[in-house]
Amino acid sequence: MGLIHARAKTKGDAKDNVNNHPVIGLGWVVVHNGNVSNDDDLFEYYKTERFADVDTAAIPLVLAQAKTDEAREIIEKITILDGSATFAAWSLKNPQQMLLGRLGFNDIYLFLDTTSNMLMFSSAASFARYLPAFNIGGLRFLTLSRLEDERVVLLDRDYTKNRTFKVKRSPFGLIRPKIQHGGSPGAEARKAVKGADGKVLLATITENDRVYTCAWIQSGDTKKPRPDMGHAAPEPIFIQGAYPIKPASARKIHTPYGSWSFYRSSDNKTSKTFRPRRSVRKWWSRQFSQSIFLPWSGPKLDNSLPFEAYNVKVAANSGAEVHVPGYMCPWCGIMNRAAIWDKYLKWRCEFCGIASRMPAQESV
Numbered sequence: 001m002g003l004i005h006a007r008a009k010t011k012g013d014a015k016d017n018v019n020n021h022p023v024i025g026l027g028w029v030v031v032h033n034g035n036v037s038n039d040d041d042l043f044e045y046y047k048t049e050r051f052a053d054v055d056t057a058a059i060p061l062v063l064a065q066a067k068t069d070e071a072r073e074i075i076e077k078i079t080i081l082d083g084s085a086t087f088a089a090w091s092l093k094n095p096q097q098m099l100l101g102r103l104g105f106n107d108i109y110l111f112l113d114t115t116s117n118m119l120m121f122s123s124a125a126s127f128a129r130y131l132p133a134f135n136i137g138g139l140r141f142l143t144l145s146r147l148e149d150e151r152v153v154l155l156d157r158d159y160t161k162n163r164t165f166k167v168k169r170s171p172f173g174l175i176r177p178k179i180q181h182g183g184s185p186g187a188e189a190r191k192a193v194k195g196a197d198g199k200v201l202l203a204t205i206t207e208n209d210r211v212y213t214c215a216w217i218q219s220g221d222t223k224k225p226r227p228d229m230g231h232a233a234p235e236p237i238f239i240q241g242a243y244p245i246k247p248a249s250a251r252k253i254h255t256p257y258g259s260w261s262f263y264r265s266s267d268n269k270t271s272k273t274f275r276p277r278r279s280v281r282k283w284w285s286r287q288f289s290q291s292i293f294l295p296w297s298g299p300k301l302d303n304s305l306p307f308e309a310y311n312v313k314v315a316a317n318s319g320a321e322v323h324v325p326g327y328m329c330p331w332c333g334i335m336n337r338a339a340i341w342d343k344y345l346k347w348r349c350e351f352c353g354i355a356s357r358m359p360a361q362e363s364v
Helices: 039-046 055-063 071-080 125-130 278-288 338-343
Strands: 023-025 028-036 083-091 097-103 109-113 118-122 134-136 139-141 143-146 151-156 163-166 190-194 200-207 210-217 249-255 258-264 270-276 308-315 321-328 335-337
Touching: 023 055, 028 055, 039 055, 055 071, 055 083, 071 097, 071 151, 071 163, 109 125, 118 125, 270 278, 321 338, 335 338
Parallel strands: none
Antiparallel strands: 023 028, 028 083, 083 097, 097 151, 109 118, 109 143, 134 139, 151 163, 190 200, 200 210, 210 308, 249 258, 258 270, 308 321, 321 335
């Protein structure tokens, strides 16, 4: 039994070997394809010293929370991982067992070499070209299988113990303190400044040696409720493209103006509804003398509000900085980079369906 992995750098300095695969810690050896997006929250929640910066470290962290060596209890622990985690996990306590899991869109393939009685796995189907195969009539055949999403396979040297588990995930994330106009208390250094023109909300947050400086420009009616950036602290929400959702399941997205609920039926029909914040709902009623429900198909709301601009500067200890300019839908609060709004969406929100005024039409 063995693990071999070639890693594309995601998070953590590759010069520090603890960030390179296989990642070893807390009694587990793990390789991983994808990105775990709530690794920081998980280490903070379990109050465990981080043994590697790479996001893969969250996988042995949650596996180690199992109280027993029973496979079902161990696999239940991975349900709180968020993001995409196609992985192989090898327990140091039970070296005769290995877990293969697919939680997300990254594939995993299993190949059986019948000549050597060896089972191999790979995240790339092209691996098959290097494996032995048998030929019939000039055609090449392999014995292979592609693991379905939200499945974990328990492999054991004793093949009678091999089992496949279906996993239903409930991703975990800590609720961050809200950024308010007057600032908010906390261990981290926070300040919120209202610009002289009353249109700029600036927040600087220092947390876990990372600094986020975020500025939102409120370019609409001053009586309109300001966006609640609590869901976006310390990092704003970036949504790009159609939101993936599996058949017969529901998902929710929180935005600064409310929350979107999505449901996809077993026949692949998707419905979505928007629940605005109370202050936004009251403002809608005063503004239009009626209740508004999103998504909206009526024409009279188009271009009635300008997009709200924001800029985010992210700085790390390494000195690297990233500047992200973007705009937020003034109706439902969905955020996207400026280039996406302009090139692909043509300044119409793909969630609520309302076209808003381009920023160039508004002085900010």
